[in-house]
Amino acid sequence: MRYLADVNEGDQIVDIYLCAEKQVLKTRAGKSYYSVRLQDKTGVGDGKIWDLNDGINSFGTGDYIKVDATVVSFQGSIQYNIKRVRVAQEGEYDPKDYIPATEYNVEEMYKEFVGYIEDMDDPWLKQLATNFFVEDKAFAKSFKAHTAAKTVHHAYMGGLLEHTLYMLRLCDFMTKQYPVLNKSILFSGCMFHDIGKLKELSEFPIIEYTDEGQLIGHIIIGIEWLSKKIDEIPKFPPTLANLLKHMIIAHHGELEYGSPKKPELIEAIALHYIDNMDAKMKTFTTLMNASSEQDDWLGYQRMFESNLRRTRY
Amino acid sequence: MRYLADVNEGDQIVDIYLCAEKQVLKTRAGKSYYSVRLQDKTGVGDGKIWDLNDGINSFGTGDYIKVDATVVSFQGSIQYNIKRVRVAQEGEYDPKDYIPATEYNVEEMYKEFVGYIEDMDDPWLKQLATNFFVEDKAFAKSFKAHTAAKTVHHAYMGGLLEHTLYMLRLCDFMTKQYPVLNKSILFSGCMFHDIGKLKELSEFPIIEYTDEGQLIGHIIIGIEWLSKKIDEIPKFPPTLANLLKHMIIAHHGELEYGSPKKPELIEAIALHYIDNMDAKMKTFTTLMNASSEQDDWLGYQRMFESNLRRTRY
Amino acid sequence: MRYLADVNEGDQIVDIYLCAEKQVLKTRAGKSYYSVRLQDKTGVGDGKIWDLNDGINSFGTGDYIKVDATVVSFQGSIQYNIKRVRVAQEGEYDPKDYIPATEYNVEEMYKEFVGYIEDMDDPWLKQLATNFFVEDKAFAKSFKAHTAAKTVHHAYMGGLLEHTLYMLRLCDFMTKQYPVLNKSILFSGCMFHDIGKLKELSEFPIIEYTDEGQLIGHIIIGIEWLSKKIDEIPKFPPTLANLLKHMIIAHHGELEYGSPKKPELIEAIALHYIDNMDAKMKTFTTLMNASSEQDDWLGYQRMFESNLRRTRY
């Protein structure tokens, strides 16, 4: 297929894209037209349907649509003037072409992840993690497919699993270097720390904050979820439940980053740093990949509050 | 009874006090002694039992104890040298003498409170509030007896009810002055905003942060509670649940004050100000009552970051 | 008349608008032209007079001008190409069409306001308020007509009166709920808190910060004004004057918001919250009215540092 990243002014395209957004607007002259956001895994494009004639079949946000369009330039940006459009049928396209995905094998990552569950010593926490990640098939499927963020880092299919797994490896190293750390608390805190994102962010192909995500946020969502599953395990020790919940609550590290409690446990402090460290490594790498290979300096990056540089000499 | 506030150096006392804390310590010479915190509704006192003889019967933190003591002065403070002690029996004392309480009639306040439940328009929220405050007798009893804080404002029996009621009256005024406010959301947000304190702070006579309170905090505790009660009401609208939870989550107003979300709803903004306003009015009044009547200036008060003054001329 | 909000590209208009700004500029080719900001109560428009011919009569900022113009689109915005223009004469237009105004009846609001003066107990403060708001006719007229802000909230004719009145109602409720509050201090502090705005912001139809407003600010302007009026009342108690001045000085609540003193009186604390609360309720309502009725979310609002949402489900 012809990826959006490769399209130039003047091209004629007839191909299938994901309709990531559809709006009905009016020109100043009062005439209705459609504005659509086209998406594939290489990026997005701005489409306009000025003339709502017979060739424009019914479609909506989230549909895969086959478009017949002319590529023009408007105020310095590419615009797709769509003359014909119809909803594509399953089989005509491969969804993988439309959504970015982790570069690693999801099943292998999942297997490694489950190994860390088995490695935990505490029977209650092991049971709880098993209930979520192994026995609840719907949850496990969703967990394996979700993104870790709307943008910035691990913002792709499988990103949440990849991020959590990389953190688990760090947790594993940490428990070996600092035996004072409680492995089961640290591992399970890590596994559950971002599960609220499954509801905070809508699923692929179109990632948006949900109403619940905006109003409640992934920390609270995760706590509610955890709380109910814990209630289903008879005699789960209440203090252990509180310790685990604290791990989730405190993982942003500071009240001003949305954690209602600062870390109070040594494992909560470790988890906060591990989360931050993996996120920063990934974000920096993403920024490097997105910038011109020939430049040493990547420019000022608000997330790091610094001008970043490739390490080479 | 002889209140602690009225005791002077040189007195001999034989009376019943609450043992708010008991520690077993050693003198530098290696001899064991007990250090106990005596409490009644007028204050606390520092007791020492130097000689663990036959007159010293077994007792513990939380017991009402009858003490036979000499009042001495040590480094400028009053100290009770206890020679005899035994646990008092029910009937020998009136618990009301040992815990500070609201100056208002609890049942009258509760009746007014229930009136606000009846005044709500939304059937789901009315049902939810009824389930908590009317039908769950244990909850209602606890809610009527609890404090609103460990110290600072409304730190007495019935304080939580009094604080919530004063806020409700303000909510009522607000919905009349600003019809854009949704009365049911604002009222129920107000009613539930601090229910987590029932578990965050231990009950009278001795108020301390619980383990759960320290690890999780009253906002999250309240959300978990609410979440489970909502699940018990079939077909409770999920968006309504999210709006109500947001009211609780955001009532501290700022992330750095422990709210994981800033207020996003007009009722959440109103609730935050109403909570703050009642707390500040009460705190200022408490400070005035605690200071010498003849001084205009109350001195620098950290909570207000200001030097406060009585308004008179 | 044809309101600016209803004009479309391609229209021909011949109507009267307020000239809110007139600049003489040059094209890159060195030719002079006029750029004018047209205003009516529905908004503003960007007018250009490219050809300074006979039809272009003399006019200036603040004039009501009759324009003959073609409506074109330039870089995505509406522009008025004015071919003829002359100053309109009184009677040709109704000033009310050109300035936004409170939706309430000004005289009724004023009457209610005066009622609060009469309700005060302290004779000195009652006298002072009467001198300002009742006996000083010019002041009263200006106070009734002024805006409460350049933008954001109550930014319309009568806005200052409306804002102050809504605050007074809250003050009234507060003094009833918290008898510790001194009614006369709170009411008069409220009445005078923003009078400096009469000089800080120029009058309608064109609101701009005055030179004095920029250099001195409405808090200091208000204090100077108050100070001189107080001097005219023989034997006004100096401590009372200081308490009242403190109410004005401290009403922004924090040094970083321009109050040279933090609130030190309980009434000053109450006034700060009341001011904030009314301003926030009004601002939120204005934002809701300005946004598309069909959207739940209003987007991130810098003034609230939050993404706001309508309350509905």
Add this chain to the structure above:
Amino acid sequence: MRYLADVNEGDQIVDIYLCAEKQVLKTRAGKSYYSVRLQDKTGVGDGKIWDLNDGINSFGTGDYIKVDATVVSFQGSIQYNIKRVRVAQEGEYDPKDYIPATEYNVEEMYKEFVGYIEDMDDPWLKQLATNFFVEDKAFAKSFKAHTAAKTVHHAYMGGLLEHTLYMLRLCDFMTKQYPVLNKSILFSGCMFHDIGKLKELSEFPIIEYTDEGQLIGHIIIGIEWLSKKIDEIPKFPPTLANLLKHMIIAHHGELEYGSPKKPELIEAIALHYIDNMDAKMKTFTTLMNASSEQDDWLGYQRMFESNLRRTRY
């Protein structure tokens, strides 16, 4: 006389000191006694009158009192056990012995100060400064005698004049180095910047914040004063008045330091730095003089947020 700084434990003293504070207190045993703060220019002392017998004549705060006392040590501090006391009569003591004073000649400083008034070019500002500092004899006398602060820097008689004069010399240098500065605005801004302190702080011998000082503060007090004097000069240009007032208002440099406006004029920026610089030089010097001559390091000083060091090697 015997200065307080030279008194040792065990001494018997019969001498005159200023009574800087007198409190009537009770021992725990319920017996009344007096606690008095004795003061001379070398420091303060803690006096107790345990026995209110015939030798204890009537006296009050602010009196110069002749005391007959034994010097004892209590909890590591010197205490004066006073057996006899009476109010001293004028002539028995020299007030200069009781208040710290500038090391410079006040009249010479004043003369130099007046020279800067004469050096101003603007007739209005020159007139205004003359009215205050030359023709208003009471004001001039007070200005020459006052302190610049309660503690920290220039906290002695003549301190305000000395501080202002040192700043004027810097202003003079600045106007020569940077001709863009308006000399009359800068000089007069400097002269008036702290006049509000004459009312914010009570006069020697006992410096305390006044009620007015606490409620209103020296910036606002100064503005009110200036405002009224300006009104007495017919046709004083209003814009000039606003510029001068801005100089006073903005001299703390930042809103959080109590200036309701940030500096907007180049002279206001200069004045802020000049004020700061003289204050910091004096404070540092005072700290050096107060510390042990043999130590290089003066320890952490909160005012500088730094550990300070003498410059020597």
Add this chain to the structure above:
Amino acid sequence: MRYLADVNEGDQIVDIYLCAEKQVLKTRAGKSYYSVRLQDKTGVGDGKIWDLNDGINSFGTGDYIKVDATVVSFQGSIQYNIKRVRVAQEGEYDPKDYIPATEYNVEEMYKEFVGYIEDMDDPWLKQLATNFFVEDKAFAKSFKAHTAAKTVHHAYMGGLLEHTLYMLRLCDFMTKQYPVLNKSILFSGCMFHDIGKLKELSEFPIIEYTDEGQLIGHIIIGIEWLSKKIDEIPKFPPTLANLLKHMIIAHHGELEYGSPKKPELIEAIALHYIDNMDAKMKTFTTLMNASSEQDDWLGYQRMFESNLRRTRY
């Protein structure tokens, strides 16, 4: 020559400009073109070479180039369509026309600067300053030519010398007014405070942050430089070296402005204020010169966090 500031749309120009930047880009249609930034001392211009024909000779960033161009307007900005271009030869142009420079005589400033070296009392510091500014000819030449900043203040040839000299005059005044200041420490701290800028910023005609400047910064660069020169002077007292280094390290005054230590010496505090004061005076003056003479207000200036105003009435 024809300065860029004087060029209008429609002009034909054939003149020499500095090529401050050259990029090879592609149109959307895939055709290569050059984008060049032209510079002279009056400003910069945006040049395009669309047609890479025979008239386009080889050139690069930093070359003085003779261009034959048509001046057009593109999206409201001037653009130079270059048809012919060649590298100019020395003699064809005067470099002074291409770089902004101090308005003062560099040699006279340098002479005055050297006078301050001679005025120092400490032999070691005098020796060190002489080694740098007098005997190291290459250093002295560079110091006299350099800018004090990339933008904002003294951003022109000779700017560093001018800035340092103005500061020295202030230092000189300060040591006379406050004899507690150590003249040699203050003077030498001043002279060396910004020498790291010689390596932090590239030289004229094109000022950019160097790699070293970005990674290390002028404070550390200056320290390294100083450290090595000090090592070359046998027996230079180590404590004196530390004091001087502290002057450089602390001159930004606050950790958050990049000083790794807060000022600990009275001279370090003075230097920080003097640096700030000269920078602020110059910046304000530059802003006034750059704005329209007829406006009182210069608009909000981020560097001063304030809306600035000319002082006139």
Add this chain to the structure above:
Amino acid sequence: MRYLADVNEGDQIVDIYLCAEKQVLKTRAGKSYYSVRLQDKTGVGDGKIWDLNDGINSFGTGDYIKVDATVVSFQGSIQYNIKRVRVAQEGEYDPKDYIPATEYNVEEMYKEFVGYIEDMDDPWLKQLATNFFVEDKAFAKSFKAHTAAKTVHHAYMGGLLEHTLYMLRLCDFMTKQYPVLNKSILFSGCMFHDIGKLKELSEFPIIEYTDEGQLIGHIIIGIEWLSKKIDEIPKFPPTLANLLKHMIIAHHGELEYGSPKKPELIEAIALHYIDNMDAKMKTFTTLMNASSEQDDWLGYQRMFESNLRRTRY
């Protein structure tokens, strides 16, 4: 020997302690006495020599002294009344008894450390590290013996080596998990990050900030040191030197923590987190060890801005 931690009131001791500080003071009565701080590896003690008789031989700060003392209690603290004292001779005591030390074997740690040098790929950085840590015997000896801090974490002999080694292990894990990291830069940045502490803090047995440490700080001291050693390696690539220096400069992560540059390299970001993480793990562990084993809660800890809790249930 009798450790200070085991001494009780009333004991008679005759043993050798380190004199960590000696002051000559005067009683209020004017009599000279000595105040000495005794130290061993279990803590410190407050000694007084009231009577400077024949038994009091000459000694000074840093000496090991044999004291003959009575243990008394003064204001609730233990005090040593010393009657006889003399300087002990080498052989009479084992220095290890007087200074806290790492629990690990220093030589084993050093060997592992050197292994990381050998593991680096970059020849220049490997050479530089070898020059410092292997070939410069005096440096290596000092590095192995030094503390990592005055208090808080790793504040014992060998602490700097232990801290750096634990960090290296984390660096090693990181380079394996994130291949984008440059191993040589990260390892060498880690090895050198705190070498300035060798001069910032005086050596055992008595750790104090040195004059140089206070004025310059360990970051700058380390840079100067590194800079000179780099100059001794011919043709060391200047860009590589800048990258390495940046690693040291930026390791505190934020300007307000004393880093003059924020991290700009991915390795600098990693190093900052790794440093923080090891320090936090160690500090938390130290706090746990220092608190009562039976308490879950360790109380509010300023360094963590949180109330900490042991992880157990």
